[in-house]
Amino acid sequence: MKPLFDFLRTLGAPRIAAMGAVALFLAGFLIFVVTRISTGPMTPLYTDLTFEDSNAILSELDARALDYEIRQGGTVILVPQEQVLRLRMDLATAGLPSGGGVGYEIFDKGDSLGATSFVQNINHLRALEGELARSIRTIKGVQSARVHLVLPERQLFARERPEPSASIVLKSRGSLETAQIRAIQHLVASAVEGLSPGGVSVVDERGRLLASAASDDVQGITSTIEERRALIEHRLIEKVQSLVSSVVGNDRVRVRVSADLDMRRVTETKDLFDPESRVVRSTQLREEQSNASEPSGNQGVTIGNELPGAGQGGADAGSATQAATTTEEVVNYEISRTTSTQVLEAGSIRRISVAVVVDGVYTQAQNGDVTYAPRNQEELDRIAALVRTAVGFEEERGDTVEIVNLRFADLPIAAPVGATEAGFLSLDKRDYFYIAEVIVLLVVGILALLLVVRPLVRRILAESEAAAAITVSDADGNPVKLEAGETAGEAAALLAPGVPGTAAVTPAAGLPSQQSQVAAHIEQARAAGEVQTVALQQIGEMVETNPVEAAGIVRQWLQEAA
Secondary structure, three states: OHHHHHHHHHHOHHHHHHHHHHHHHHHHHHHHHHHHHHHOOEEEEEOOOOHHHHHHHHHHHHHHOOOOEEEHHHOEEEEEHHHHHHHHHHHHHOOOOOOOOOOHHHHHOOOOOOOOHHHHHHHHHHHHHHHHHHHHHOOOOEEEEEEEEEOOOOOOOOOOOOOOEEEEEEEEOOOOOHHHHHHHHHHHHHHOOOOOHHHEEEEEOOOOEEEOOOOOOHHHHHHHHHHHHHHHHHHHHHHHHHHHHHHHOOOOEEEEEEEEEOOOOEEEEEEEEEEEEEEEEEEEEEEEEEEEEEEOOOOOOOHHHHOOOOOOOOOOOOEEEEEEEEEEEEEEEEEEEEEEEEEEOOOOEEEEEEEEEEOOEEEEOOOOOEEEEOOOHHHHHHHHHHHHHHHOOOOOOOOEEEEEEOOOOOOOOOOOOOOOOOOHHHOOHHHHHHHHHHHHHHHHHHHHHHHHHHHHHHHHHHHHHHHHHEEEEOOOOOEEOOOOOOOHHHHHHHHOOOOOOOOEEEEOOOOOHHHHHHHHHHHHHHHHHHHHHHHHHHHHHHHHHOHHHHHHHHHHHHHHHO
């Protein structure tokens, strides 16, 4: 062990500290690289977590002694890829993540027998709100949700019962469709007794009102119509875009649709009578018969004829009899009548305008030049016919469809040959990132070894060999022992500073000739430096003694240089 201790003593404390620091850095870097490569790719276990769920999940992972990473302030937790599915199933069994809300599991905790009715009602309301929030978060596009329910209690001896209401705050990824908002309203209304969809208000995280509880007012109807118009236009654009893109190519068509909707709400009642269609309702028949007789003699009106018994004799011979029959028939007919009431809600389509711009045809020559050619009119007419059929064109309604062929500003980008959706060797995006990360770590490790560690080690070893190969002697020729970390030049300067020739550096006996040459060069350089130092001191003294002559000499040098 003595040679080792002598070698360490020769190196000195600074060099040993530097070598230790380099060794620790190298060992830590190698451990990091090996651990990172052997760990494998990390996959998100859950994203967009609340702090409560993140804390509970990390406690479970620590209890299982599993590796994990935390990113984005604790909202994203990453675990090894091969353990993702198993961990999700285990955490789902434990009821994690809970979404930051409390569901019906609140009744599993605590003593329900000792709880008052007020506490039970509050817990039921919290559980119902938490379960509804969890159900809303399962809808695509919804990141988080908060539900607030107002369930008024029915008072005794009260005829009218207040209607319940609800308010929902959503945080979404992007914009939600109108159908999704209506679905959320009906979902909450169906889960709460006595709640109607019109009593549910929906607000997003930006403070915008997505659905109002008072949907019967004019503002609510107007906003609903605007949403319907935007939905119709978006649906028609998608239909035309997908249809025409399959003909002219992807990103080679631009479609815009304008839908004019009727803002009026009309209620129309009609009574129609059909005279050709009649039915006998009732029939009334009446017949009358009458007999009358008159005398045939003197038919004058006299006092004798009016006397009693006058005209009895020969009455039959002198009288005439008249009979009359009258028939009367009344028939009542029921005329056909149709009563119709029609309610025309606002939002019906009055007119549709479609504008389509298609690009021309591009051809690429063998030398790489791209040429443009417009499409012929026959092809444009066929595209226009397809567009009319897709949007439900009605000429009586005043619909218009315009197809224009114009050259786009950007050229089409050709897809690389042989590119597939699965990627090279069926690797996905995460595999590519992991391979790139490993390559970068290896390159950084190699560069650290070559550019940092190797030069430091070589320099330390070279200085150690030089220190071991050189001895210093004083003015009397006696050898001087170098201290740890002290070079020959430093020792010579300490022995006789500023006095030339008082110390000499000589090669040790038995050392190779190369080391002797190095020592000789060092001695020559030291001697030359001392000579230059002495000369400069003498010149400085001469200038201080004769400043006028020195200034004249400098002036003469300047003129000669010019």
